[in-house]
Amino acid sequence: MPRRFALVTGGAGLIGSHLVDLLVAEGWKVRVLDNLEPQTHSRGEPGWLNPGAEFVLGDVRDPAALGPALDTVDTVFHLAAYGGYMPEIGKFIDVNSLGTARLLEVIRDRALPVRKLIVASSQAVYIEGSVSCPVHGTSNPPPRAETALAAGRFAVPCPVCGRAAESVPTPESAPIGGETVYALTKLDQERLTLNWSRQVGIPAVALRFACTYGPRQSLFNPYTGVIAVFCSRLVNGLPPILYEDGEQTRDLCYVGDVARACLLAAESHRLDGLAVNIGTGYPTSVRRLAEVLLDLLDSRTGMEIPGAYRPGEMRALTPDIAVAVAAGYEPTVTLEEGLVRYVAWLSEQGPIEERFGESLERLRRLRLVHSVAS
Numbered sequence: 001m002p003r004r005f006a007l008v009t010g011g012a013g014l015i016g017s018h019l020v021d022l023l024v025a026e027g028w029k030v031r032v033l034d035n036l037e038p039q040t041h042s043r044g045e046p047g048w049l050n051p052g053a054e055f056v057l058g059d060v061r062d063p064a065a066l067g068p069a070l071d072t073v074d075t076v077f078h079l080a081a082y083g084g085y086m087p088e089i090g091k092f093i094d095v096n097s098l099g100t101a102r103l104l105e106v107i108r109d110r111a112l113p114v115r116k117l118i119v120a121s122s123q124a125v126y127i128e129g130s131v132s133c134p135v136h137g138t139s140n141p142p143p144r145a146e147t148a149l150a151a152g153r154f155a156v157p158c159p160v161c162g163r164a165a166e167s168v169p170t171p172e173s174a175p176i177g178g179e180t181v182y183a184l185t186k187l188d189q190e191r192l193t194l195n196w197s198r199q200v201g202i203p204a205v206a207l208r209f210a211c212t213y214g215p216r217q218s219l220f221n222p223y224t225g226v227i228a229v230f231c232s233r234l235v236n237g238l239p240p241i242l243y244e245d246g247e248q249t250r251d252l253c254y255v256g257d258v259a260r261a262c263l264l265a266a267e268s269h270r271l272d273g274l275a276v277n278i279g280t281g282y283p284t285s286v287r288r289l290a291e292v293l294l295d296l297l298d299s300r301t302g303m304e305i306p307g308a309y310r311p312g313e314m315r316a317l318t319p320d321i322a323v324a325v326a327a328g329y330e331p332t333v334t335l336e337e338g339l340v341r342y343v344a345w346l347s348e349q350g351p352i353e354e355r356f357g358e359s360l361e362r363l364r365r366l367r368l369v370h371s372v373a374s
């Protein structure tokens with residue numbers, strides 16, 4: 001088979017850089033397009049850019065940069081995005097929605113020989129994780145009511161009877177919503193790409209990543225990456241601050257497994273045309289995560305639970321990964337092992353500034369974070 005040639009947009013970031021390493025190791029020719037977004041790369045060009053890949057400094061919103069970046073590539077991994085709980089609205093739409101639109105237009109309008117496109121979507125596209133009630137079975141609840149959150153009632157009730165319900169894995173067929181600006185733009189990216197794929201006949205896959213972590217996750221961005229944020233506080237002797245009551249759950253997936261899922265989506269035809277969950281399939285509560293990190297970093301700070309919450313956030317989301325598994329995907333790194341690797345990397349990063357406290361105040365001021373009524 002001829003050597004494959006990939007463009008990885010956002011290839012300097014967490015998932016992109018691990019994917020680049022994997023592709024280079026697998027013998028692919030690789031080009032990166034990344035604008036080194038200052039929020040993520042405060043110290044400029046990171047030291048992990050793979051010398052076996054071509055690096056192009058440029059913006060996915062810029063057709064003049066996209067044309068040369070796409071030249072002769074056969075596979076596009078579109079990972080560049082503005083991500084997290086940042087307060088901007090316009091920038092999310094601009095980078096994520098418009099950036100994707102531009103990329104798709106350039107490939108179509110110039111009839112470029114791209115044969116496959118993989119776009120990074122997110123678990124954030126769901127409305128709330130699926131739940132099961134002993135009486136009414138499995139259902140997909142609406143967003144939690146602001147009045148309930150303000151009263152400190154965080155659990156998701158059965159939407160039929162209102163009694164306590166148990167979180168169960170969420171399949172791709174669950175309703176999608178977009179309850180935050182970020183989520184809306186991930187939905188845009190997913191739908192724009194899959195619609196375009198059907199029109200132009202170029203196979204595409206949208207991968208709905210779980211919370212991804214690992215070495216190289218930005219230590220500068222206080223708005224995203226719960227593990228990096230907790231660690232940046234712990235190494236400064238400060239307690240991690242937990243939203244809600246800390247019992248909300250997430251699927252935390254090691255970046256190496258996510259990178260392998262991207263490669264699988266490129267090499268297999270089995271996921272073509274689909275939006276597919278990628279994660280470990282196991283939930284971890286935020287409180288449990290904080291406990292493991294306190295232990296790993298040998299910290300005595302404890303944790304802080306100030307009664308803050310973020311409207312639009314899901315309570316409990318564990319993706320059902322059966323579709324990806326049937327296509328050959330297999331998560332291999334346990335949370336404990338992944339966190340050990342992350343903490344080892346962290347210890348080599350020199351002094352880390354704590355920025356979360358300040359960002360939390362900003363988010364409160366801008367009403368992205370609310371407080372439980374006292």
Ligand SMILES: NC(=O)c1ccc[n+]([C@@H]2O[C@H](COP(=O)([O-])OP(=O)(O)OC[C@H]3O[C@@H](n4cnc5c(N)ncnc54)[C@H](O)[C@@H]3O)[C@@H](O)[C@H]2O)c1
Nearest residue numbers: 010013014015034035036037059060080081120122209212
């Ligand atoms: N990390 C997660 O938990 C997670 C979860 C779900 C989905 N995702 C998605 O996966 C993708 C990669 O995420 P990540 O965690 O590696 O993020 P990251 O911030 O580490 O990497 C994103 C990269 O994109 C680059 N970038 C940003 N704006 C750009 C622009 N306008 N032009 C060119 N490059 C630009 C940044 O400089 C950065 O290197 C994103 O699309 C993100 O939304 C991530």
Ligand SMILES: [Zn+2]
Nearest residue numbers: 133136158161
């Ligand atoms: Zn019920």
